Amino acid sequence: MEAQDSAVFEAVKASGESTLEKAKAKALAEFDQLLNVSLDIAVTGRTGSGKSSLVNALRGLSDDDEDAAPTGVTETTMEPTMYEHPGMQNVKIWDLPGIGSPNFKANKYLKDVKFDTYDFFIILSSERFCENDIMLANEIKKKKKNFYFVRSKIDNDISSEERKKGFNEQKVLSLIREDCEKNVKKVGNPKVFLISSYDLEKYDLEDLRMTLKEDLPIHKRSALLQAWPVCSAEALEEKIKYFEGLIWAASLVSGGIAVVPVPGLSVACDTTIVVAFFVRCYYAFGLDDKSLTRLSEKVNIPLTEYMGKSRITAALKEKAVTRIGVSASLAVAATAEFALSLVPGLGSAAAAGLSFATTQYLLREGLNELAKTAREIRKLAGLDTICNDSKLA
Template sequence: MATEDCDVSEAVKASGKSTLKKAKAKANETINKFLNVTLDIAVTGKTGSGKSSFVNRIRGLSDDDKGAARTGVTETTMEHTKYEHPTMPNVNISDLPGIGSPKFKAKNYLKDVEFKTYDFFIILSSERFSENDIMLAKEIRKQKKHFYFVRSKIDVDISSEQRKAGFNEQRVLDTIRDYCVSNLKKLGNPEVFLISSVDWQKYDFEKLQNKLMEDLPDHKQSALLQAWPVCSAAALEKKISYFKKQIWAASLATAGVALIPIPGTSVTCDAAIGLVFLSRCYYAFGLDDRSLKRLSEKVNKNLLEYRAESKFADAIKKKAVTTIKVCVSAATMSSCADLVSLFPGMGSAVAAGLSFASTQYLLREGVNELAKTAQAIIKVAGLDTI
C-alpha cells in the first residue's frame, strides 16, 4: 500500500498539479487529447511533383498498398482527396490538385480546397517552385498558417548526377537547395526540405518532421509524433521519450480513478485504455506487419523475426492487427487479459480492476519492451547509422 501511495504521489507530481483530484482531471484531459486530437495536413504541388507518393509515405504505405493514394506519370490528383492515416484515425492527409489546374484556378484556390480545415500546407515541387506556388504561400501567410516547401525526387537527381565525373553528393544537394532558395527570394528565403519518397530515411525527411513539431501546438505535436513513420534511430527515440512521459496519465486513467470514454464507444473501460495506449505505442514504433514488411524488403532482411521475441508485441498483434479503433468488446477485454497475463499473479486484476501500481508497472514494462524491440530492429536495418 505504501508503494502504491508513493507511486500515486509521483504521478501527481508528474501532472504538475497539487492534489490527486486535480491530477485525475489532468490525466483525463491528457489522455483525451492523446486519443482524440486531430491533425489535418494539406499536400499540394503541380502535376508530377510526387504529391501522392509523399502522402503515401506519411501514411506508412507503399504506392501499391490497398488504400494508397493513386500515383502515375499523368495527373492523378484531379480532385481534393482526403486520406485517413491507417493507424491514427484522427490524422488526415489531403492530396490537393496543384494551384492553377483546370478545376482549381489560382484566384479561388484557397476557398475551393477548404483552406481553413488544414493545420498546415506542404508545397511540393520536383523542379523549381512556380509563381503559383509562391502566390499560394503568400496567401497562406496572410491567413497566418504555416507552409513548407519540399523539393521532391532527390533520389532521381542524385542518380543522374552520380554518373558524372567528380560526383559529390553533398555538393549536389547544396546546389539543389541553393537553387530552390534563390527561386523563392520573394518570400524572404524560406527553408527548403529535400526529400525522396523512395529513400525516405535519407535527406531531410526527419528534418521536416522536426520543423513541423517545432511549429505545431503541443497537443497537435502528439498526433504528428504518433503518425509520422520511423525514419531513423533519433526519430524512434523521440517517440519512445514521448510515450514514457505519458505513462503517468495513462496509468491514472487505466486504473479506474479517472475513467474516460474510448473513442467510438458510449461507455468507459479502464483496462481498454491501457490496451489502446500500448497499441498506439506498437504502431508508432513501426512494429506492425505492414511497416516491418516494407522495411524488410528495403533492407533485404527478415525483420519480423525480431518482433517475435516481444511478448507484448505478440499479444497486441493478436487482437489489434488492423486498426487502432479499439472497441470495448470481448476481443478488447481478452487483449487486456493477454497483456496482464504476461505477469504472474496479475491475471485476476482485469476482472477486479487494476490498481494504480500494477497498471503503471504494466505500462512501463510494455513501453520498455516494445521500445527495446523497435531499437533492435532499427539497428539491424541500419537506420541507427543514418
C-alpha cells in the same frame, strides 16, 4: 486501505498536481490529447511532383498497398482527398489537386480546397518551383497559415548525377537547394526541404519535422510526433520519451483509482485503455506490418519475421486496433493474458480492476518491450550503427 492510500499518493505525485481530483482531470486531458487532437496536413503541388507518394510515405505505406493514395504520371487527384493515418485516426493527410494549370488562380484554388481545413501546407515540386507555387505560397501567407516548400524525388536526381565523373553527393544536394531557394525568394527567404518519399531516412524529412514541431501550436505537436515516420534514431528516442511521460496518465485513467467511479469496473474495460496506449506506440514506432514491409523491401531483410520474438508486438499484430472504441472482448484477447503473466500474484484481484501501480508497471514493461524491438529493428536494417538498448528508468 493502506495500499489504496499509497496508490493515490503515487498517482497524485506522478501527475505533478496537489490533489487526486486535479490529477484525474489532468490525466483525462493528457490521454485525450494522445488520442484525439486533430492534425490535418495538406500536400499540394504540380502534377507529377509525387504528392500521392508523399501522402503514402507519411502514412507508412507503399504506393501499391491496398489503402494507398493512387499514383501515376497523369493527374490522379481531381479534388481534395483525405487519407487517415492507419493507426491514428485523428491525423489526416490530404492529397490536393495539382496546381499546374496555365489559368491557375491561387485564391480560387484555396477556396475550392477549403483552406480552413488544414493546419499547414506542403508545396511539393520535383523540379524548380514555378510561378504557380509562388502565387499559392503568397496567398497562404496572406491568410496567415504556414507553408513549406519541399523538393521531392531527390533520390532520382542523385542516381542520375552519380554516373558522372567527379560525382559529389553533398555538392549536388547544395546545388539543388540553392537553385530552389533562388526561385522562391519572392516569398521571402523560405527554406527548401529536400526529400525522397522512398528513402525517408535520407535528406531533410526529419529536418522538416523539427521545423513543423517548432511552428505548430503546442497541443498539436503530440499528433505530429506520433504520426511522423521514424526517420532517425533521435526521432525514435523522442517518441519513446513522449510515451514514457504519458504512462502516469494512462495508468490513472485505466487503473483501479477510477477516474469515473463506475461500480464493478472490469479488467476488460481497464484493458481497453492499455490496448489503446500500446497500439499508439506500435504505429508510432513503425512496428506495424505495412511500415515494416516497406522497410524490409528497401533494405532487403525480412524484418517482419523478427516481430514474433516479442509477445506484445505479436499480440498487436494479430489483434491490432486503430480506434479507441475497441470491444471489451478484443481488449481481453489482446492484452489480459499478457498483463496477468507479467504481474506476479495478481490473481483474482484482476477481476476488480488493475490498480494504478499495477497498470503503471504493465505499461512500463510493455513500452520497454516495444522500444527495444523498434531499436533492434533499426539496427538490423542498418539504419543506426549505435542503438541505445537501455530500459526506461
